[in-house]
Amino acid sequence: MWVSDNARLALLELLSRGSLKRRRTQLDAYDALAELPWTRATGRRDEIGMVEERRAELAGLIDRVWPAWRDVLVDLVAAGLPPTPEGYGRLLDIERAAALPELPDRINRRTAASLTASHSKASLSESRRGALGGTDTSHDGAIRLRPPAGLSARTVNGVIDLGGIAAVLGEVSIPERALVDGLAFEGEMRAVLLVENLGAWRDLSPPPGWLLAHVPGWDTATVGHMLNCIQGIPVVHFGDLDPNGVRIMLHLRKRVPNLKWFLPEFWFELIDVCGLQASWPQDLELDFAPAPVRVLAARGLWLEQERIVLDPRIPEALNAALIPDARDQCGFGSVEGP
Known part of the structure; x- marks a missing residue:
């Protein structure tokens, strides 16, 4: 007792x-x-x-x-x-x-918690952060990328050919600290595609010049740092068409207000073939969504992105999503924020 x-x-x-x-x-x-x-x-x-x-x-x-x-x-x-x-x-x-021992300029948030609180999983309150002085804390996430050919990354430590690494390994991983410390992308980059699910991200064939980033669900902290390194490049999101996918899209739009939503018309042709049962909450915000997404919600169905990831029409639809009047030329291929 x-x-x-x-x-x-x-x-x-x-x-x-x-x-x-x-x-x-x-x-x-x-x-x-x-x-x-x-x-x-x-x-x-x-x-x-x-x-x-x-x-x-x-x-x-x-x-x-x-x-x-x-x-x-x-x-x-x-x-x-x-x-x-x-x-x-x-x-x-x-x-x-x-x-506290002498601290470096930056430490992982779990390390910081273990030093200032009772254990590493404790929250970093304002007073605990204050005890760290000028030391920053980081989540130390990493983002998996499939870069286009010719894309390089420059940091204070030098330049590395990301496209060359991906040609050998199939992908590259960029740590949060490199992004926060001023990493700059160099080379041609036509657009960025954020892909929710791992299989779809790995198996999709993008058009030339596209950078593919894996954004697993709500884990968007590191991708936010990456997007801070990219200015003036169109960003497109491709995720499941279900309630959580809509919430993730809304979440990402708070960081990228002009984020485009990849919704190729041929995807919705599969509703009656492979639409899956789903319960769509009545209070889910759908005013910004195009009519086909609202139809999905009304019918209590959802579509998973993996079903179309190998469709040969994907590259053309992605390019069409970058056209300002893509909704006219590609049915409802992309939707910008209101």
């Missing part, structure tokens, strides 16, 4: 303040103390008070389960913090911040 920090803090709060509030993180300790003759009702909701005549018994218990409690209480008072789970957590953050 009294092994966890939160349980022992319940004893400390009751002993030092004379009362204990009921909290979700201390329910077992609160309920156990409420049953003892050491406590009494205070008249306030979700609060018990200490029976002063039983102080010695409470002090004896906390001495046994937490011998260092007096030092902890002194440190809390000195820091102006309450003897609660939140106050104790803040005290530990302060102690960890004081013991």
